[in-house]
Amino acid sequence: MTLNTQREKEPLRRRGSTPIPPTHFYQHSSYLEQPRPQRSHPALGQSASYHPGDKSLHYRAHWSSDSDDDSQSDSDCVYRVVLLGDHGVGKTSLTGIFAGITEKDEQPGEDTYERTLTVDGEKTTLIVMDTWENDKLVHSSQDECLKVGSAYVIVYSVTDRSTFDSAAELRITLRRARQAENLPIILVGNKSDLVRSREVAVEEGRACAVVFDCKFIETSASLQHNVTELFEGVVRQIRLRRDGSEAIQRRRSIYKRKESLTQKARRFLDRLVARKNQRMAVKVRSKSCHDLAVL
């Protein structure tokens, strides 16, 4: 699937590329149920329900990876995705492609867009936020960005090594801010079209992703290369964690009821073996860090 094809197929839905006024998505009924509606958002894996007749949802757009999906249920999940990265690495350009806006349509000052994607036959709505301020003086805004995301896209430019270094620092900052959470994080090397001025090799990006335990992809916003893959990958990473944590909880509750002494001993031995296999795990991760469809 290419993004361009989809836009041609669904002309009416392009109005959803309209940016969301900052207050808009806080007014959604599901958010109002939260204790602090102005700043709350659905937790990872939770769904903000979609009411077809609700006029407040007219900013939604649709981006489908499947050809015929009208049979889909209207209920979908809503997740916030925050883009982080230095000035000029291409955050706004990537967000613009996600939102389906062209320079002609662009409305200055808007930086948050909501769009519904159908990925692997399931609808998911992403609220993509290009609100990161690099200025270290704006602590409160940075803190907010680090708090609200259900997933993060850390962007650097392959033509500027200093932005790559900043990306690694941002990964550390994010880890500190959201320690206990297994967040989907995707490291993005943008401007891959600028071959002659490349300063960061693909292998370096991949190695960094392995060290920092995140996913990796190179994109070109200018050529719209891998941008669809990036946002669909975000959706898949969110789902893998959502489904994984549900399965783990189910398994834990069954275990608690049924676990015998033999099973406990086996689990202990498994953990020992797993520790020995840590090196192997790093190798496996380095093979899979560019595959956004697996954990």
Ligand SMILES: Nc1nc2c(ncn2[C@@H]2O[C@H](COP(=O)(O)OP(=O)(O)OP(=O)(O)O)[C@@H](O)[C@H]2O)c(=O)[nH]1
């Ligand atoms: N060649 C090339 N240029 C790009 C690409 N992505 C963005 N640019 C250009 O890089 C410049 C900066 O892009 P932005 O999208 O504004 O970058 P940003 O990260 O949002 O920058 P700030 O808003 O300052 O934080 C613009 O001139 C873009 O046209 C790309 O993939 N390839």
